[in-house]
Amino acid sequence: MRQTRLDTDRIRAARQVIDPAFLDTPLYRCEALEPGLGCAVSIKLETANPVRSFKGRGTELVASRLAEDGPRAVVCASAGNLGQALAWSARGRGLDVTVVASRFATEAKLDRVRALGARLELVDGDHETARERAAALARHDGIRLLEDSLDLETCEGAATIGLELVDRPAAVPPYDAVLVALGGGAMATGVGHVLKALAPGVEVICVQPQGAPALTLSWRARQVVTTDATETIADGVAGRFPIPSVLDDLLLVADDAVLVREPSIIAGMRLLLHHAGLVVEPSAALGIAAILEDRARFAGRHVVTIVCGSNVDMGSYHRWIGAPPQRGAATLLRSDRGGRAER
Template sequence: MQAVIGKSTERYEGAEPDTRLDFRRIVQARHQISKVFRDTPQFECPALGDLLDCELIVKLETANPIGCFKGRGSEVVMARLASSRGPNAAVCASAGNLGQALAYSGRARGVPVTVIAGTSANAAKIDRIRRLGAAVELVDGDIEDARERAREIAANRDAFLVEDSENLDTCEGAGTIGLELVEGFDRIDVIALALGGGALATGVGHVFKTLSPATDVVCIQPKGAPAMAMSWRAGSIVTTERTDTIADGVAGRFPIPAVLHDLLAVADHVPLVEEASIMTAMRMIYRHARIVVEPSAALGIAAILEDPSRYRGKRVAVVLCGANVLVDSFNAWMQG
């Protein structure tokens, strides 16, 4: 595969999909993001591609200080917050990765951060959030309960509420991943993206539908946390009473209407995958690409495993969006 060196998207003028996002803001966002989160490794992976019968491109969003893609969005949030005349503190709900990202970016810019998490959140992620200097409050329940508490704090204190995916900065920061992929390769047939709240899917999807509309945008959820996929299929909000998946990073129950609107404009296919496929995908990524990923980051490979004919012979890019996983859990999932 030949990378296209020096292809620029800075001066692009053209049609965009009908979303809340703006291509020019995504281009500007890359200049607000610290270099530790930008220009992450992206490469063809023949060892995995040969097994999956496709030409596989890996975009490695774990190679940064917080081990996930959310630093891109948090950098944009904090850059704008630090230069505004509004609140000088931030609050968010997080299962772990967004909290780490905001804590890192807030500390770098002197902006206090409070992170609300459910008691079921990954303990290692919560510990890292505290080590990065953020205040942490745990509430009974899951991420949706944490979101409710974060909204209360924002309403009663002088703190800016960062709603992952609803806040455009988180989506447009994530969109810079798409810029790097489009600039780095002359053609991508399919881009496979983990789908949780929607920041990664809508941000990267917006870029591809603007610059490479022929690319098939596939956004994947686990069957144990299907609310956004079900909403996309229905064309309206569908909620669920519970989630049951090892992919905690994408386990939401209440999709945000504005984010669903954006997803409807950019996603071509939204499959649901089995837990067994997620674990198999994690093992394949580790054994054949020598990369440790959390379950959410394996959704793209899981989708290929479950529907191989859709991807056979194509150039497929997968975004490995996080590596924050408990060692004991990872070792257990590697058995098989």
């Protein structure tokens, strides 16, 4: 269990540690999206960095502290994005990284983990199987186990996105809601903490697929709810086992948590491609999907959506959005045994 809570002063200090490549990412009004959505929309783009997701903000904190205090080896379970980010942050600091992943994870993400120099161990099963194996390796080898969303660095690194949302550019008009993809909860709790502390009038709305609803159901019930399976193309948020301390934080900062259907996620990806020029992974389109499913709620408002990742198998991507198919994978990521969501 987490022993401390998120802290705004520590989050501000984190900006001095995180590589500038991950900071001050674009925030801009995307008027081309607005006719199809019926509201003003701004994009916070977290894909324009070396690992094409927001995860590097957190792994920079982890790697910098390990480089100072040790141990100099770390293991994590990852569906791909966390592993890439940890490998990138560690390689310039002389740290050894092992990433444990399901052999059914997106191949493009696994290839990038290898390319960044991490040791990659594949397991049969899902992310929960990978998490158990990573924990066993940490115990056996006496190395650091990084658990996304549970370890505070991952949340406070992601929370720096919130600081940038509060200090919006002058060209971006005031907004009244932020849509955040909800998986393990690092980004939702981190960004939510900052907004509630510094911009309490902004509504924090978390978005999760109907096929992977565990943390949303937990938020609604105010207690941990697990599910028997996940079935969604949004592999970055596909988990069954919410972390109790993360749920505690989420209950403090989220104004709402909504579920969206797979066709809406695909429609959101298509809109982001055709009207914003962005190729995104399914998890990054959850905010657009939420607007599509409840236009009346957002009509006349200004909404920010965080586009959180663009690591996607292009064969599957073309199949989903209807472009000519390339070499690809199945259209749905299915897990009957499930696991904690990890991007």
